[in-house]
Amino acid sequence: MLxxxxxxxxxxxxxxxxxxxxxxxxxxxxxxxxxxGSGKSTLLSIVAGLVAPSSGTVTLDGAPVTGPGPxxxxxCQSGAVYPWRTVERNIAxxxxxxxxxxxxxxxxxxxxxxxxxxEPFRRSLPKQxxxxxxxxxxxxxxxxxEPGVLLLDExxxxxxxxxKEDMQLFLRRVWRDTGTTVLMVTHDVEEAVFLGQxxxxxxxxxxxxxxxxxxxxxxxxxxxxxxxxPFLALRAQVEDLVRSYHRRHAGAVA
Numbered sequence: 317m318l319x320x321x322x323x324x325x326x327x328x329x330x331x332x333x334x335x336x337x338x339x340x341x342x343x344x345x346x347x348x349x350x351x352x353g354s355g356k357s358t359l360l361s362i363v364a365g366l367v368a369p370s371s372g373t374v375t376l377d378g379a380p381v382t383g384p385g386p387x388x389x390x391x392c393q394s395g396a397v398y399p400w401r402t403v404e405r406n407i408a409x410x411x412x413x414x415x416x417x418x419x420x421x422x423x424x425x426x427x428x429x430x431x432x433x434x435e436p437f438r439r440s441l442p443k444q445x446x447x448x449x450x451x452x453x454x455x456x457x458x459x460x461x462e463p464g465v466l467l468l469d470e471x472x473x474x475x476x477x478x479x480k481e482d483m484q485l486f487l488r489r490v491w492r493d494t495g496t497t498v499l500m501v502t503h504d505v506e507e508a509v510f511l512g513q514x515x516x517x518x519x520x521x522x523x524x525x526x527x528x529x530x531x532x533x534x535x536x537x538x539x540x541x542x543x544x545x546p547f548l549a550l551r552a553q554v555e556d557l558v559r560s561y562h563r564r565h566a567g568a569v570a
Contacts, residue, residue, distance in 0.1 A: 317341055318363070318465050318497060322372035325358055332358045334522035336372070340465070345491055345498040347512035349505055349554065351562035355523025356501040360469050363499060364390045376464050386414060389458030393470040397442045397453050404429065404438040406453050410461040428456040431490060448479040452486065459494060468500035472507070481539055484510055492535070505554045509533075510542060515554050519561035526561045529554055 323336040333355040340346045350356050361367040363374055365383040374381040376388065384390075397406050404425050411421045429435045432452045442450050451471055458466055471487075472480045488511060491498055502508050508515045512531050519526040531550060533541060541547050 317375075317377060318499065319375045320359075320363070320372065321375075323359070323362060323369050323374065324371035325355070325362065325367065326370045331522040333362075333369075334524045336518075336523065336525055338516060338525060338528075340497055340499055342497055343495045344514070345488075345500070345512050346514045346516060347500045347502055347508035348516045348518060349502060349508045349558060350518030350523065350526075351520045351558055353521040353523070354518035356503075356518060357469055359518075359523065360390075360467055360499070360501045363465075364388055364467050366390075386410065386461050387464040388467055389461060389463035389465075390467045390469070391451070391454045391458050391471050393473045397450055397457070399442050402439050402441060403434055403445070403453050406442070407434075407456045407460050409457060414461060424460050428460050431493060432456045432486070446479070447475050448483050451475070451483060455487070455490065459490070459496060463496070465497040465499060468498065468502075470502055471500070473503070480507070485539065487511065488537070505558065506542065506551055509547060509551050509554060510537070510539075515550075517554060517557045517561065527554075527557050529557070 318340040320336055320338040323333055325333040336359060348356050348359065358367060362369050363381065365381050365385060365388065398409065401409065407425045407428055408421050411424060429438050432455065434449065434452055434456065437445060437449065442453065445453070472483050475483060484507060500511065509531055515529045515531060516525060517527040517529065518524065529550070533547060
């Protein structure tokens with residue numbers, strides 16, 4: 317269980333986050349959306365242990381989060397794969413730090429190469445891959461360490477529409493196959509509704525939880541669900557919430 321309790325974060329005189337409380341159960345897929353200024357990426361950085369909260373606590377399975385750790389895998393928009401390492405050696409990187417034996421590393425790398433469709437590229441360098449393939453490498457590398465939670469910060473934001481939808485299908489399949497808990501930040505409401513079991517809407521400036529919307533759609537959904545009335549209604553509901561809380565902030569500033 318990932319638990320955020322009363323998280324606040326200030327940067328000088330600016331309050332980026334205020335009293336954010338949120339729980340993500342084991343194996344859940346939760347997406348966080350919000351307009352600019354809602355503190356989405358700051359929130360994820362706090363959960364990753366890269367930024368300390370000014371107030372409140374983050375715990376994972378009861379243990380306090382005080383810095384980065386292998387129990388939390390992080391993938392950002394850039395992917396940040398190591399350009400001098402082949403695909404298989406990128407995936408193995410965290411396993412080397414964990415001290416697994418060579419045979420243990422090989423077995424786990426082989427499984428994730430097969431799971432992510434990267435087996436034909438195992439000896440390729442990142443420069444030889446497409447943007448979507450590089451993101452698969454980054455996700456496989458994060459998951460190979462078998463973290464308690466996978467943190468995703470706009471992982472498909474730089475991809476074209478077709479590749480993004482391919483990656484959305486890929487991510488849902490990997491999530492189902494691994495049972496990993498996922499907390500994902502995205503500005504794309506359609507993406508959040510398609511991927512998540514819940515969509516948390518952050519209000520803007522300061523960032524705070526405005527709504528927590530349950531996504532009552534089949535877990536085995538495919539891209540066709542995006543054209544169906546229940547999906548369209550959920551997307552409209554979340555979009556209206558994002559706009560509403562952004563307008564309230566804009567009106568207050570004006």
